[in-house]
Each structure stands twice: as C-alpha cells, then as structure tokens.
Amino acid sequence: SSSSKLLIKGGTVVNAHHQEVADVYVEDGIIVSVQPNINVGDGVKVIDATGKYVMPGGIDPHTHLDSDYVVTEGIDDFFSGQAGALAGGTTMHINFVIPVNGSLSAGFEAFAEKAKKSCMDYGFHMNVIKWDEDVEKEMEIMVKEKGVNSFKFFLAYKGRSMVNDEVLLKGLKKCKSLGALTMVHGENGDAIVEGQQMMIDLGITGPEGHALSRPPVLEGEATARAIRLAAFVNTPVYIVHVMSIDAMEEIAKAKQAGQRVIGEPIAAGLALDDSGIFDPDFTTAAKNVMSPPIRKSGHDKALQAALSTGVLQLVGTDHCSFNSTQKALGIDDFRKIPNGVNGIEERMHLVWDIMVVSGLITPSDYVRITSTECARIFNIYPRKGAILAGSDADIIILNPNASFEISAATHHTRSDTNVFEGKKGKGKIEVTIAGGKVVWEGGELKVVRGSGRCCSSLSSSLTCCRYSHAAAFAPSMKQ
Amino acid sequence: SSSSKLLIKGGTVVNAHHQEVADVYVEDGIIVSVQPNINVGDGVKVIDATGKYVMPGGIDPHTHLDSDYVVTEGIDDFFSGQAGALAGGTTMHINFVIPVNGSLSAGFEAFAEKAKKSCMDYGFHMNVIKWDEDVEKEMEIMVKEKGVNSFKFFLAYKGRSMVNDEVLLKGLKKCKSLGALTMVHGENGDAIVEGQQMMIDLGITGPEGHALSRPPVLEGEATARAIRLAAFVNTPVYIVHVMSIDAMEEIAKAKQAGQRVIGEPIAAGLALDDSGIFDPDFTTAAKNVMSPPIRKSGHDKALQAALSTGVLQLVGTDHCSFNSTQKALGIDDFRKIPNGVNGIEERMHLVWDIMVVSGLITPSDYVRITSTECARIFNIYPRKGAILAGSDADIIILNPNASFEISAATHHTRSDTNVFEGKKGKGKIEVTIAGGKVVWEGGELKVVRGSGRCCSSLSSSLTCCRYSHAAAFAPSMKQ
Amino acid sequence: SSSSKLLIKGGTVVNAHHQEVADVYVEDGIIVSVQPNINVGDGVKVIDATGKYVMPGGIDPHTHLDSDYVVTEGIDDFFSGQAGALAGGTTMHINFVIPVNGSLSAGFEAFAEKAKKSCMDYGFHMNVIKWDEDVEKEMEIMVKEKGVNSFKFFLAYKGRSMVNDEVLLKGLKKCKSLGALTMVHGENGDAIVEGQQMMIDLGITGPEGHALSRPPVLEGEATARAIRLAAFVNTPVYIVHVMSIDAMEEIAKAKQAGQRVIGEPIAAGLALDDSGIFDPDFTTAAKNVMSPPIRKSGHDKALQAALSTGVLQLVGTDHCSFNSTQKALGIDDFRKIPNGVNGIEERMHLVWDIMVVSGLITPSDYVRITSTECARIFNIYPRKGAILAGSDADIIILNPNASFEISAATHHTRSDTNVFEGKKGKGKIEVTIAGGKVVWEGGELKVVRGSGRCCSSLSSSLTCCRYSHAAAFAPSMKQ
Amino acid sequence: SSSSKLLIKGGTVVNAHHQEVADVYVEDGIIVSVQPNINVGDGVKVIDATGKYVMPGGIDPHTHLDSDYVVTEGIDDFFSGQAGALAGGTTMHINFVIPVNGSLSAGFEAFAEKAKKSCMDYGFHMNVIKWDEDVEKEMEIMVKEKGVNSFKFFLAYKGRSMVNDEVLLKGLKKCKSLGALTMVHGENGDAIVEGQQMMIDLGITGPEGHALSRPPVLEGEATARAIRLAAFVNTPVYIVHVMSIDAMEEIAKAKQAGQRVIGEPIAAGLALDDSGIFDPDFTTAAKNVMSPPIRKSGHDKALQAALSTGVLQLVGTDHCSFNSTQKALGIDDFRKIPNGVNGIEERMHLVWDIMVVSGLITPSDYVRITSTECARIFNIYPRKGAILAGSDADIIILNPNASFEISAATHHTRSDTNVFEGKKGKGKIEVTIAGGKVVWEGGELKVVRGSGRCCSSLSSSLTCCRYSHAAAFAPSMKQ
Numbered sequence A, B, C, D: 001s002s003s004s005k006l007l008i009k010g011g012t013v014v015n016a017h018h019q020e021v022a023d024v025y026v027e028d029g030i031i032v033s034v035q036p037n038i039n040v041g042d043g044v045k046v047i048d049a050t051g052k053y054v055m056p057g058g059i060d061p062h063t064h065l066d067s068d069y070v071v072t073e074g075i076d077d078f079f080s081g082q083a084g085a086l087a088g089g090t091t092m093h094i095n096f097v098i099p100v101n102g103s104l105s106a107g108f109e110a111f112a113e114k115a116k117k118s119c120m121d122y123g124f125h126m127n128v129i130k131w132d133e134d135v136e137k138e139m140e141i142m143v144k145e146k147g148v149n150s151f152k153f154f155l156a157y158k159g160r161s162m163v164n165d166e167v168l169l170k171g172l173k174k175c176k177s178l179g180a181l182t183m184v185h186g187e188n189g190d191a192i193v194e195g196q197q198m199m200i201d202l203g204i205t206g207p208e209g210h211a212l213s214r215p216p217v218l219e220g221e222a223t224a225r226a227i228r229l230a231a232f233v234n235t236p237v238y239i240v241h242v243m244s245i246d247a248m249e250e251i252a253k254a255k256q257a258g259q260r261v262i263g264e265p266i267a268a269g270l271a272l273d274d275s276g277i278f279d280p281d282f283t284t285a286a287k288n289v290m291s292p293p294i295r296k297s298g299h300d301k302a303l304q305a306a307l308s309t310g311v312l313q314l315v316g317t318d319h320c321s322f323n324s325t326q327k328a329l330g331i332d333d334f335r336k337i338p339n340g341v342n343g344i345e346e347r348m349h350l351v352w353d354i355m356v357v358s359g360l361i362t363p364s365d366y367v368r369i370t371s372t373e374c375a376r377i378f379n380i381y382p383r384k385g386a387i388l389a390g391s392d393a394d395i396i397i398l399n400p401n402a403s404f405e406i407s408a409a410t411h412h413t414r415s416d417t418n419v420f421e422g423k424k425g426k427g428k429i430e431v432t433i434a435g436g437k438v439v440w441e442g443g444e445l446k447v448v449r450g451s452g453r454c455c456s457s458l459s460s461s462l463t464c465c466r467y468s469h470a471a472a473f474a475p476s477m478k479q
C-alpha cells in the first residue's frame, strides 16, 4: 500500500447516480479514470474487485471525537476514532467543535490542534452555545476564513449548551446571511429537567430514567419548533440525530409544504431499540445512554422507511464513546452517565445490512445516504462522495457475500464496550482506501498519524454550504 | 320585567342534548319547569315564543373587560361590556384577571371591585405572568378560596406577560395538582419581536405590519409546544383564540391521539378575514388589530369546519375594545396599536348565522358551542348552560325569521368602531332574560348595575374544573 | 319485578350531559321523575343505589341476531341474544335485516317475524346488496312505512353482498334524498379475494390466514373511499366496525375538514388484539375470526384514544355468534370459518373497564358512547338513551366497586365459546331494568318472550335519522 | 449542423448530481468527453456556451402523440409533436400505446408504425384497458420482446378504458412478476359519471361542468386506492398527472411510510389554475379541458412545493393536443369536448421559470426532474438523462438571461390554440442537440423525419424498470 498507483479491477462501481462494472485507476491520491478494462503498466498495485462493490468511502456527518462531556472526555481522539472509521469503511467525518471559554475561534484552534494526529480527512461544524456580538463576528470568521459553514444549536442541555428561541432565531438569521447551514439538536431542555426531577422523585435513578425522562414528545416538540422558526426566517435547517417517529413526521410535514429540511438519522437509531437501556445490567444499560434516547421498537423501522424514500436524507453516528468506567460515573444517578454511543466504525456495515440487504434501497441509494448526500450538503462534492475521475481516492470495496460481526473485542475504537455488541449481518468491507492509500485490507489496518487533512481548509469554494445557496425558496412569511 | 314570575310559551326549547317544543316557567330567577302546556295563574309575565328558539343565554369564555393594555385601557368596563352582551344574547362571561404588582390576590381583589358594577353574572380566569413561590401559593388560594380554577399563560408578549417553557411547565404541573385548567395564548413571542423588527426595518409601520410580523406558523409553533408540554405533564390544556389552520391542525392531531385539548375559536376568527387589516384606511385597519391576527380567507372556513365536527369545542370573543382615538396611538408604528377587537355583543348572532343558518350545525350544537360546553368545562353546568328545571333563568329567545345587522352606530358597547361593521345575517335575538329578569326585549335594554353575581363565589363545588378531573387519561410519558 | 312502580334511591344518575345524585321514579315503563329525595307510597319496589351509578341501558347499534351466514346461521336468535344483552346491561339493539331473494320488504317481514320472540326493544338497519328500481322503491317504503332509516352497504364479501362504487354512489344519493343514513362495511373485497388466494397458494389454511389475507391497508382504503364518495354526494356516512388505525385516521381527517362521518368501534376491537387468531389452538383461533379482523396490539389502544376524544363516536359489537362446531366448518380452509364474534352481553362491562376505570373518559362520556349517541343518531332520543322524565325506563345500576369476569361457562348467549373468555375488570352491572321491569338482579335473569317492541314502528317521528337532517353542511363539490 | 463533431465550450454543464464549468465534446451522436478546456482539431463545429447552462435534453414521460380520443384524433403526430418538443428543449418522450381491438401487440405494431416518422428518440408505455389471458401473455411479450416495461391502468373513463379494482390488482401482480412498472390514472370513474349527470341535470353544459363534475376529492380517492392496492401487492406504483393537493398528500403519506410511489405532476398543473376553464369564452375554456382537471389556484403552488422537495419526482405534460374545431365538438355538452392540453414544447421553459428562477430548486434539481429521473425510472440512464462521456448527445443550451414567451402564433406543434398562451418568463433554450445533431439554434428548427429511434428496442437491458427491481421493500401484508 505504499504504492501511489492503484488499479481496482472488475468491480461494480457504485455512485449515487449510477452503478456499472468498471475499473478504477488511482494515482497520487486522486481517481484518474473510471472505465471498463483499464490497462496499466508496472508499479501499479492491482486489487481484484470482481463480484464486489466499489464505492465512495463513507462520510460521517456527525462525530464528537476528542470532546469533553461535562465530567469526563470522550474516549476516542481523532486518531483512535478515525482508525475505527477506516476499518469500517468511513474515510471522512465532520466533527463538532466546542467553543473555548465562549470563543469560537479558540475552539476552532483547539480542535485544529487535536486533529493534527488525524489519519484521514475531516471537516468541522461549530457549536454555538451563547449569543453576543463576538459570537456573531466569529461566525463570520469561521465561514470566511476557516471554511466552517455549519453551526449547531442545542435546544436541550439546559444550563450548559442550551439556547432559547431568541438565540436560535438570531442564529438562523446569521446563518442565512452567511450562506451557512443551521443544525439543531431537537429536544426540549426545560421539560427534560422537569422529567429528570420527576424520575428522581420517583426513585428511578438507573439508566432507564434517562429514557423515561425525555420521551419522544419532547423531541417532536423541539424539532417542530426548530423547523417552524426556520420557516419563519426562511432558511434551511438540518435536524441532527432524528431518533423518533415524532421528529420524523415533523420533517415529512415540512417537506410536503416545500420547506428545505434535512433529517439525519444515526446508526444507533436505525439499528437499535430501547431494550438496551432497559437491560437490568448497569453496564449494558449505561452504554446505551445517549440523547435523544434510543427509542422503543417501531421507531427504528419507521426511520428506516423514511430514509428509504428520501424523507430522511443521510446517516450519521453521533459517535461519542465512553468506556464502562466512565459510564459508571452515573451508577447512582442516570443524570451523571456520560451521554454517547459509538458508531463511526459500525455505521457502514449496519446501514448496508439494514437497508440494502433487506431490499429497502439499492446500492446507489446506499452511496447517497452514507456519503454523497453529506458531501453535497457540506459542499465537498464531487471531491468527496463519488468515484469519478478527479475525485479523491477515498474508496471502499464491499463483498456482498461475506459477513460482519460487531464486538468490543474486535473493534478498533477505544471503548471496552460496543453498543452494537453481537450484531451480525451480510456484507463485509474488505478494503478501505483513503487518500489513495490502502489502509484496511485483509483485516489489517495501516494508518499514519498526521496523514489526514482538514477539508475545509483545502478549498476556497467551501465557504458556503450548498443547501443555503439553494435556500431562496418560498417566501417565509406566508399568511 | 319587574315580575319575578315568567312563562315562555310555545317555543322550541333547545338544550345541547335535545330540542323540543315546550313552555318554560321561571320563578325568582330559577327555571322551575320545562314541559308542554304549563298553566300558570295571575301575576306571571307571559312571553309568546311560538316559532322561535328558546335557548340558554350565551356564555363568553374569553373577555377582557376593564383591562389595561400597556399604554391605555380597554374602553369597556364590566357594565358597558355586559350591557352589550345582554343586548346580544350573552348572559355570562368569564373575564381575565391581571395580577397587580405581581400579586394574583391583589389582581383578584381589583377585578372583584371592578366587577361590582356588573349587570350580569360573571366568572374569572387568572393570568399568570411570572413564577415564584408566592405565585404558587396564590394559585392555591385562588382555587381553594376564590373559586378561580383556570390560569392563562402567554407564550407571546415578550417583555410583558410572556413566560418561557420552564414557567409553563411549572404552571401545568401546578394546575394539574390543583385540578385547575391551564389556558394558553399560543404565539411565539421571541419570533414576533424578530418579525416586528423585520417589518420596521423594511419600512412597514402600518397595521398590516402587525399581521405580517406574526404569521400563522408562529401560532402553529406555540400551540404545538403548549400541547406537547401538556402531554408531557399529562394534564389538559385549553388553547384560547385559535385563529389559524396551523393551530387547529395541532389540536386535531392531539385529539386523534387521545389527548385532552380544548380549542376555542373566537367570533372574529370565524367571521372575518385579513382584508380588514390590509385596508388602506388606518382606522379600519387598526380596529382589526388583535393577537393572534385575523388570518387570510380560508382560515375562517377551516375553523368553522373544525368547529362543526367537534375538533374545536366552544366559541369566545377575546372582547377587548378600544375606540379609534386609542387605536391611533399606533398611527406611526403598528406595535403601539392597542391589540383587541369587540365581540361580546355580536358573538351569538354571528355564530347562529355562520354555523346554523349555513347548515353546518343544528340548534342543539349551537347551544353547546355558545353556552353549554363553556359551563361544563368551567364547572357551572347545569346551573348555567341549560334550560332545565333548577337552572338559572338565563335565557334567550331567537327568532329565526328575523335578521340582524351590526354597526357601531347601534351597538351597546362603547367603542366608536365595530370590527363587524355592516355584517348582516338571519336570526335575531329578540329577548334576553338574565337571572330571571327580562333585560332585553323589543330593542330595549333594561339593566341594573350591581345585579350581576360572581359565579365562582357562589358554590363550593366550583373549585375545580371538570376537565381536569377527567384528566387521569393515558400516561404521559409514552415512549 | 312484576310491580309497575319502581323507585331507585340514592344513586348517582348519569346522563350524557350531566351526572347528579338523585332518585328515579318509574311507573308503567316510563320514567316519571328524576330528582333528589322522591317520596313514594306503598306498592312501589324500592332499589337502593347508594354508591352506584344509575345509567341509561345500553343500546347496541350493530347486531346480527338470527342471521344466516352463508353455510350456517348465527347461533343467537332474538331471544337468546337479547337475554344475554339484558344480563349485560344492554336494553336495546339495532339489528341488520338481510333481504330475502333480493327483496327488502320480504327481508323486513322475515326479521319482523323473527323478532316476535323479543324480550327487549329493538330496531332495524337494512342491508342493501344490489341495485335496481325495486330496491329504490323499497328503500322509500322502508323509510316512510317501516321506520327503517339506515341502510348498510358492503365493500367486501365479493360475490355475495359486495357492491361496487356505482351502487354505493346511488345508495348515498338515495339515502340523502330520503333523509336516511348510509352505513358502510369498509374493506376492499376485490383485494381480499386476491389475499385469500395468496394465502391458500402459500399453504396457509388456518385461521391466521383470515387475518393475513385482509390487512389494515384494505380497511383503510375502503373507508377512505366511502368517506370521499359521501363527501362527493354531500351526505353523512356511518362507518361500522372501525377496527384499525388506518380506518380511524381517515375518519379523523374527514372530521377535521368538517365532514360528517360517524365512526363505530366495537367491543372486540377495543378489548382484544390478534393474539387470539394466531393462537395455535384452532377453536381459540377460529372463535376470533370476524371481518374486518381483530388487529395487532396497538390498534386497540389507538381506537380507545380516538373514542375518548370524540373522533370515534359510539360503540357497537357486531354480535354474530357461532359455536365451535360451526366454526369448525373451516377447519381445513379459513375461508369457510363463519365470520363473527360475540359481544352483545359483554360490551357494557368491557367499555366501562377499558374506558372509565382507566381514566380515559367520565361516566357521562360512557353513557354517551354506549347509549345516548346511538339514540340520537337513530332518532330515538330522548325516549331512549337518557334518564329523564318521560323517557322509557331502560335503566342499569352499576356498582363501581364490584367486578366482572367473562366466561362461556357463565354467559347467557348460546355459543360454547366466548371471544373475551377470562377477561376480568372493575365495575358490575347489578341491575337491569327494561321497559320498567327489573329483568336482571342478583345474578338472576327474568325475561319474557314477546315483551320487546320494535322502536321504529312506535313513532312516526322516527322515519328519518337526525344525522341526515343535519346534513346540509359544506357544499360537496369543493374544487 | 451536418457535422458529426461538436464542441460546446465554456458552459456550465449541469447533471442531476453536479454542475461545473466544462466543455463537452461530441462525436457521432455520442458524448465523448466532458472536461474543462478540451482542444479539438478542424472539422468540429464549436458552440460557445459561456454564461449558459449545458444540460441533458428533456425527457417527457407522458405524451399521447397520434392518439385517438373517442370521436377525434389528437392533432399532433410523432413528427409534429416531436418538432415542437425539440424547439422546446425536449429530446425524448415516452408515448402511450393504445391497444387495437384489445390486442397489445397490434397496438404496439400500430404505434411502432406511426413512430416511423420520428425526428427524435422515443419510448412506449402500454395502456391496459381490459383483462384476460391474452392480455397477460401479451404483457409478457411486451416486456421480454418489445422493451416496454410500463403499463398504465385507468380508474376513470367508465365504459371505455376504466378498469375495476380486480383488474388493477391483477395488473399490479403481473407487473410485479415481470419487473415492470404500474402506472395509474387516478380518478374515480363511477363518481365522475354521477357528477356529469348532476351537471347536466343542473343545466350546466359548458366547459366549467367538466371541472365541477370531477372535483379533487375524486382524484384523491382513486390515488389513495391505487397506492394502497400497490402496497397490498407490494410493488411500486407511478401516479400520472398529479393535479391536486388531495392526490399529492396521498403520495406524501405513502412515502413517509416507506412505500415506493412515484408522483408525476405535469406542466399544466404546475403553471395554470382553473381560471381558464371558467373563462366565459368557449374556445378559451375548452382548450383547458383535460382530465383530471386543472385545479383552482393553490393546488399549483402546492404541487410546486412538493416537487421542490422530492415528494413529487418528475414532470410530464400529458401532451394531447386538439385544435379549436375539434374542441368545439363539445360546444353543447362538455362531455364531448376532447380531453387534452399541449405541453411537450413548453414544459422545459415553464419548469425553469417556475421552479429555478423562483428559487425553489437548483439547476441540478431541474435536470433531475425534467430528464434524469425519467431516464432512471425507465432504465435508460445514463444513456439518456446525463451529460457524461458515453451518453447520447441529447443536449440543450439554456441562456438564463434571455426570456421566452409562449403563443400559438409561434409554437411548432399543430393546434391553433395554446393553453399557456401569453406566458412569459426568464430563461431561453437557445440550442437543442438531438443524437449529436443541432436541431434547434437561432430560432431555426432543422429536423429529419425518420431520424428518431425507439429506445426500448436498442438495448436488451431495457426490459425491466429500475424501480421495480428496487421493489423488494417492506413486506406488504403489514398487520
């Protein structure tokens, strides 16, 4: 894999818009040619992909590598998280930046520093957790100088990152004026505090209290609110981690009326239900704790259905992993359990199995929801998200006849648990190529610290997101 | 009409549950008997109601008599507003109490004092505009000692009466524990401030700016929020002045899922559209200014349809009248136009014409939505809201073959304008009897200051509302 | 109980519009007085109802006593079915008439004859299963001479009673012109035949094939079709046996738009799920076979929720009972299992337990959905459906502190099985009074063949249904 | 334009998945290369597209060239219709085949013959208007030997092409087994006959009677029915000419639940409202007559909104043009007015103006809904529907700064009227290239009879449609 020339022969090359049997030739990290029967000279590593799918590497739109969580830090840094990602067929991710002492710039610098150990390409979204003139100015700097064109607002986490409607409205307006995209974590934080207190008052302190204190109705409420305020401001909105029917239906309703709303389900929401968090074993239950909670059976199927028809558009993970010792901080009080699950390594396999093997979608659809749509939304298509001449050589080879099994014993990220423990399925990503290098092959991972690049810094064209440019849609102030 | 004995002969007596031809005999303010062919002796005033409908007097669930509005006061006090009400067939109303210096008790006393000039019976709802321990204690006093069992929260009017979600949640919980009913004004106040500024920035300062700055999506949002937070707390909620399809659909959706939500459209929302507020004449436009705004054509028909099938349940007015001089305070800035329209005098005629004459509902349905349902919700049925032996003698006689026409020139309330100016229709309330006295007959109004009673102080059974008692419905924390 | 004078003392008298503690005095089958502390002389049987609910006897809007089902006959005739009904607190039912050799009149005469053995009052709906001039004329005779004002059309049972859209449309128009009510069995019969063949082709011949061959989507489709064709003709429609979320949602949607649609869930749909029909024991599974099928868990809760808020309006049973020998006709082929379940005896107890004890509704609501609403729709209110002076003395006394248990071993109808076998709950109907006679008390049933009367023949005012009179609602041909 | 080598320089090349500034080089009817700065030798015609959009030629999925309509024939044959199409930027269409004497094969042969005069490429859908063994066998022949993979069923046109649910179900099953796509004209034909008679009875014989007799509720009904029967059979369904909110909402609802439904609005439905058909001038009104009718204002905006977010997927025309003499056949009876409007020439301009210029969608979205999606659904992508190396050279050049105006005086199809008469907008298709030849440039049309090819006969891979292959989605018989 040290060769800078690669030929992938005989596979079915799948793009979001088309699939065909073709060879793919790569030089110096770039795809040079995609066509049948490419002939190459010596010095070219040849990979036989006959009978296999050759697809763009996954792009995970929602990760929290190297992030603080109140009392502890997510266990995966950029290197360990990305190592797992590559072993699982994901070759790029977009990570959330946490402001430092209220400063977006300081936050960006801190994360840029953390990301130096990267072994694959990455981008950034910026969290906005308060509002003042400095924040406004820094948002402008982020977009114009740092290539960050997406800003997330939290309607939950009261007393920490939660913003009220006034701030969300100002954020939506500012994003609109910058051509940036507003992202929202949709849960009603005021009600959650009430719900948590109710649980404690009832003597429910275990992990199930986490799920019980923030039911789907609160996700539906906040999602509806974000969508309607975005309609009022007349700008697109991206709903992160759609976990419930309640939230999904709000997205569907808005789309039917012509509003530009992007809904992102995540691997855990598609693949799991709440049997984990109600498990009597604390370690098992605690590893399932994330927000919004993984819902009861039925929500998963509904999210899959909505994803299959385009009501939901792309799949993330919200990867924010902790080991069981960290999770145990909340042994006596579910409110202290660090929130987060893994997924960056597992997403590509799970989505293939749940969506493609089941017949819900085609391989082209799979490429769209795991890679291309993300690249389009965040303006890095077709450099990423496609197997086209000129694109980055971020490629996976999936054998549909092989199978996968997930376990903490074998995964490459750091936690001692895995929320998908024991999940098996059809389809195995046998080769991952990132930036033209074979980094995963034959079960062997070969990654280089520092080899990853920040996508947002590579191109001046990346300062605005595609969705916002298309946003001049129906007038907002409909009577 | 000084007689304390009355016989209404030969009319069609209409109750919410039934209509039949019968006589109604009244003594000392109470209905003694309802049956065909009642024979009485001398000294009984006999009113011939042949060919006419004999119905319970209207109860207006939503009025603001003698209320301050920021820079000025509503022009109708309890006497003038009630005089108009009686001339229009309404024999009871429930008025909102404004706290005084934050004190609910002081507010209650102030309004009890204002109400001493009453010429018909009345009740009170209490506004809650902030939250602390005192407020909590006073809510308890209101329910247990003052017979006030309904509390309104505003999601609009930022900087004045608006509460945030935390306060609304605490209010819902407190109401639940007291068996009281939570009422909500559903508009997003944060967004309205943005919308207003947007209008000013665009140079739109006229009354149309009022409508444009607070579109239906903001009413839909806040209504959805109130309903879902009520679902979370598992207690009923009453949405005042449902003005838009957006809000109505949220109510319909919640009802379909079994949630106990009460939706109150008002006369202006059912009978008017936004052509008034867009009128180039300032006086005409300004008299139409209320919140939420009267919507464009189509919303009115949809509200009528929903009312006809029980999706919406009872009709109010939000009567809060100003004269044209007061409205002119906002001649240069729509934000300064006092908000409010009339309706207490016109509601009964308008609803008959729009809903019954049009064939949308039966006379029994009319009694239900103008009187009985209000009496049931606020726990004064069957003392009010019915023509039954034992009920208060609050009675109207409507001639379906006569007609009405509305004009400021002829109405009995005080404003020099009328938002329904020129509206004509079939059906005329020819007689109003309140507390057993004929107060309106032959176009003549005979009312006595001080003759009205506060319903909530008359009965110890009135301390809790019926809807809250029935509230132990489906568990709130559905996953 | 041979006395013609009865005093029910000290109970809580519940009507749909009100409940109060009062005595009820009955003479010669008619309620004479309802008020507190009635004093009576000798010769009056006094029943102490202290601490109990005194309510109108149930009215079952949907029964098939003494009906043929293709290869066999329902096991309950008018006497046995009514005996069970009375033991279960139902004092009136409306039974479907099957035309004889295509003649409605002949069918009516046949059922009038069958009904002569009645021990309680009853009415008739008429099935319409084909269309020609004779049918049109006979519909007119039914309404004008026989007091039958409701006609049912089947969109299922292809090759037997199914009608196509042309006939349904003609039926809706004819009913509209007669002021009669159109009832519809909503399932797509063409698709069911396909579904059945599919099951047989797959080798699925057991009772579960019945459920699998006619999934909810087919009930949703036909219900939507009936509702929209009724909107087109601009006349009300009554959907019998709403069994699924799919059908319920169509009703909710139509109501939101102001259409007059009546939805009738049945006892089995509210109380059961499809675990019965999937039971491996044939007898158990077969007794659950009815159409539309009893749905999987979740549909029951949704129907209860919709019933609690008025989206659905009244509860029937579709009582059509067979014993296990008859059900065994389909031992080798589910298509031959006679369709039908019991319920006429169990409905009142089940609805009390499921809806009132659970807190979903109040006792007044219970009276409305089990009795009053049916009486109103079919124009027999307030003679039936109310505890009012002048009403028929059809009364039940329910002890909320006692309990019930259902079993074929103890029921009074004829089948050797009971679809609700083993169901227990709170609330026990201890006394049933029908036509002023105590027919059920202390677990003892005293009924007299021939004592029941046909309600439709008793009053000339019964020739048209209330709902159709109110039907001049929104214009049908909305663009 | 006789040159077989073409270079389009400097334009913005737009595909459904991406847009970029690039040159396009064409040889012998095929696109050879798409990249910036292509250098070519002599003998190459060079077209400067700087500042313009270079896009795939439009594909119209829904035309009726050379079709009989009961009493008369559509005025455009393959040559005249296609000439108009090319002048309007459409380079391929799929035309409906009418069976001859019940024979699909005979129908196919007849249309293959009619199409010999073609000047652009085309494909065929097959109408199925009755059901028997022969039809089943011929459907198989169509798919396996003729490359026809889509079959349309009519739920309207009673007595002519209407099928009942039994036939539709058999059709859905057969299509499923063949991997073909079922298309449906969704209107309830039984109700329409009733509606027409109602109009005649009311004395309404003018064109407005056409609209009034078939209101949106009948389109909603039949669309809901088709969708649910397709769900039952578990196969995709394509709804042609979605004209109303009612139908669109059914499609949205099904998609939200994961069902594979394709919704096709048409140019007239997006661009017009019912003011035309209510015009007092017969000629104007009659030219607007088509089925389903063009709806009142509001439906158009809702269809545009749904199209902008993917709820509806591609745009057709239902081009079936008549001249005013033919339309006058119904001067005394709207039922005799030939149904149909033009659109094949106007679609591309109208959709650009309504959807792109208005800001509802991007140019890439435009390519998708006018060309690519149609090519994908009917399995001719990427040969058609893309500007990719290897694709057919069907290309348009659109100048966003020029403008268009529509008039019968200037159009290229044959009718003496144009339903879009007087419509103006931004964006002008200045060049059309079909099969590598410049056929439209500088307002000059150069077309060759017989130069068009039948796409379905060119490739053995075209025997099944893409959508049906992806159809193995969620199990149909959901309980």
Ligand SMILES: [Zn+2]
Pocket: A185, A240, A241, A291, A292
């Ligand atoms: Zn989050």
Ligand SMILES: [Zn+2]
Pocket: A062, A064, A240, A318
């Ligand atoms: Zn996150």
Ligand SMILES: [Zn+2]
Pocket: B185, B240, B241, B291, B292
């Ligand atoms: Zn208000």
Ligand SMILES: [Zn+2]
Pocket: B062, B064, B240, B318
């Ligand atoms: Zn108010």
Ligand SMILES: [Zn+2]
Pocket: C185, C240, C241, C291, C292
């Ligand atoms: Zn039935």
Ligand SMILES: [Zn+2]
Pocket: C062, C064, C240, C318
């Ligand atoms: Zn039945």
Ligand SMILES: [Zn+2]
Pocket: D185, D240, D241, D291, D292
């Ligand atoms: Zn058609």
Ligand SMILES: [Zn+2]
Pocket: D062, D064, D240, D318
């Ligand atoms: Zn067509």
